[in-house]
Amino acid sequence: MSPRDITFRLLARAARQRRQLNIAPIARAASTSASASLASSSSSSSSWQPALPSGASPAYDAALSFLSAHQEKALAKLERLRSRLDLSNPDPALLRRIDKLEVEAYANDPVVRRQFRETGGKGEMGKTINRWLAEERWKKEGGLDLLMQRVLQMNVVPDILPDVPPTAPLTMTLGTSLIEPGSFQQPSSFASPSILNSQLFHHPALPSTSSANPEALHTLLVIDPDAPDHESHSFSQRVHYLKTDIPLSVVSGEIDLFDSSLGTEVLSWEPPAPEQGTPAHRYVYLLIRQSASQSPSTSNISSRENFDLRAYLNENQLTSSDLVGINLVRAKWSLEEDGFINSVYIEHRGVEDGAPVFGKVPKAVRYGYPMSAKRQRMEEAREEVWERAVAELEGLAGEVEGLVGERDEPEKIKA
Incomplete structure (x- = not known):
C-alpha cells in the first residue's frame, strides 16, 4: 500500500470517528506505580484541553485517535499482567514489566504531562509515570550532568x-x-x-x-x-x-x-x-x-x-x-x-x-625529599648570618644597657 493510500485511510477513519471520538482514555490519570499498581487507578483533573476543536484538523483528530487506541491496548496488556501478579509475593521481573508497560501507556498522555508540568508530581510520586517523568526531566534538563561534572571536576572521585x-x-x-x-x-x-x-x-x-x-x-x-x-x-x-x-x-x-x-x-x-x-x-x-x-x-x-x-x-x-x-x-x-x-x-x-x-x-x-647540596649551603649560610646578626644585636643591647645604667647613676658630690 502506498503512503498516499495510507494517508487517505487514516483521514477516512478519523472522519468516521470524529463524532464519537472519546478522549477519556487520554484524560484518565496515570495509574499508581508498579508497586502502587497493586492498588486501583485513580482519576485526576488537569487544565489540558485539545488544542483544536473536533473536526478542525483531520490530522490532529487522527493523532489523538491513535494515542487513545495505543493507550487502550497498553492498558489491556497492563491488566493482564496485573492479573498474573502474586500480591503476597510479587515477582521482581514481572513488576519491572508492569512498570515499563505503565510508562508506555501514559508517557504520551497530554493530560498526564500537563498535570506533571503544573504540579511537578508533588504528592503523587507513588505513580510510576510521575517518577519516570521526574527522572527524565532531571536528566534532560541537565541536573544529573551538572552534578556529575562537579563531582568529577572537584575530585570527589577518587579522593x-x-x-x-x-x-x-x-x-x-x-x-x-x-x-x-x-x-x-x-x-x-x-x-x-x-x-x-x-x-x-x-x-x-x-x-x-x-x-x-x-x-x-x-x-x-x-x-x-x-x-x-x-x-x-x-x-x-x-x-x-x-x-x-x-x-x-x-x-x-x-x-x-x-x-x-x-x-x-x-x-x-x-x-x-x-x-x-x-x-x-x-x-x-x-x-x-x-x-x-x-x-x-x-x-x-x-x-x-x-x-x-x-x-x-x-x-x-x-x-x-x-x-x-x-x-x-x-x-x-x-x-x-x-x-x-x-x-x-x-x-x-x-x-x-x-x-x-x-x-x-x-x-x-611537604614532599619529604632532602635538599640539594646548593640549597643546603644556602640554608647553612642563611642560618650563620642570622646567628651572627643575633649575636651582634645582643652585644649592642648590652652596651646600651651599660650606657643607660651609667647615665642613671647619681653624680658624686665633691667634699
Missing part, C-alpha cells in the same frame, strides 16, 4: 569515593534559594544545616500488598575531605554530620533529611570552618542506602577527625553502588567570615584560641 553511579537528586535549599552543586557558599550561611531533600525514582525494596511504597533505611553523611592534618602536612576527612536509620521511600521526596524526628543522629551538625591559609574546602553530602541485614556500625567513630569513608563502607558491607544521592558545596576563609569561623572552633571544637592560621609548607617538608 573519597572510587566512583559515583548515577544517583537520585539530593537537593539543598537555603531559605527559598536552591543551592547549585559545587558552588561557593559563606560558612555563616550554614550555621544551621540547610534543608535537604531526596527524591527516589525507584523503590528501595520490593512492594507488597501491605506496602505499596516500601521504605528502606538510609545514612546521611556530611564530610570535609580538606581538613588540614598537622602531622602529615596534608589533609584528612572530617565528619560534620552523621545520621543513620533514616526511613525513605519514593513518596518521601518532600521530607527534610535533617529533621530531628527522623533516624538516629550520631554526630550533630558542625558548621563549616575553613581555616585561614588553607585552600577551598569541599563539603560533601552523601545519602547511602543501608544494608537490609544489619544496621551500620558507628562504634569506631569516636571523633570527627581522621574519618575514612572507604573503611566505613567496607566495615558495613557497603560499596559506592549503595550511594543514593550526593551533593557538595565549597567554602573558604575570608576576613568577613573570620569571626564566625573562630566561633565555630570555640563553641563546637572546644579550642579556646579559635581557628589556627596555616602558612605555606616548605617543599622539602
Whole structure:
C-alpha cells in the first residue's frame, strides 16, 4: 500500500470517528506505580484541553485517535499482567514489566504531562509515570550532568569515593534559594544545616500488598575531605554530620533529611570552618542506602577527625553502588567570615584560641625529599648570618644597657 493510500485511510477513519471520538482514555490519570499498581487507578483533573476543536484538523483528530487506541491496548496488556501478579509475593521481573508497560501507556498522555508540568508530581510520586517523568526531566534538563561534572571536576572521585553511579537528586535549599552543586557558599550561611531533600525514582525494596511504597533505611553523611592534618602536612576527612536509620521511600521526596524526628543522629551538625591559609574546602553530602541485614556500625567513630569513608563502607558491607544521592558545596576563609569561623572552633571544637592560621609548607617538608647540596649551603649560610646578626644585636643591647645604667647613676658630690 502506498503512503498516499495510507494517508487517505487514516483521514477516512478519523472522519468516521470524529463524532464519537472519546478522549477519556487520554484524560484518565496515570495509574499508581508498579508497586502502587497493586492498588486501583485513580482519576485526576488537569487544565489540558485539545488544542483544536473536533473536526478542525483531520490530522490532529487522527493523532489523538491513535494515542487513545495505543493507550487502550497498553492498558489491556497492563491488566493482564496485573492479573498474573502474586500480591503476597510479587515477582521482581514481572513488576519491572508492569512498570515499563505503565510508562508506555501514559508517557504520551497530554493530560498526564500537563498535570506533571503544573504540579511537578508533588504528592503523587507513588505513580510510576510521575517518577519516570521526574527522572527524565532531571536528566534532560541537565541536573544529573551538572552534578556529575562537579563531582568529577572537584575530585570527589577518587579522593573519597572510587566512583559515583548515577544517583537520585539530593537537593539543598537555603531559605527559598536552591543551592547549585559545587558552588561557593559563606560558612555563616550554614550555621544551621540547610534543608535537604531526596527524591527516589525507584523503590528501595520490593512492594507488597501491605506496602505499596516500601521504605528502606538510609545514612546521611556530611564530610570535609580538606581538613588540614598537622602531622602529615596534608589533609584528612572530617565528619560534620552523621545520621543513620533514616526511613525513605519514593513518596518521601518532600521530607527534610535533617529533621530531628527522623533516624538516629550520631554526630550533630558542625558548621563549616575553613581555616585561614588553607585552600577551598569541599563539603560533601552523601545519602547511602543501608544494608537490609544489619544496621551500620558507628562504634569506631569516636571523633570527627581522621574519618575514612572507604573503611566505613567496607566495615558495613557497603560499596559506592549503595550511594543514593550526593551533593557538595565549597567554602573558604575570608576576613568577613573570620569571626564566625573562630566561633565555630570555640563553641563546637572546644579550642579556646579559635581557628589556627596555616602558612605555606616548605617543599622539602611537604614532599619529604632532602635538599640539594646548593640549597643546603644556602640554608647553612642563611642560618650563620642570622646567628651572627643575633649575636651582634645582643652585644649592642648590652652596651646600651651599660650606657643607660651609667647615665642613671647619681653624680658624686665633691667634699
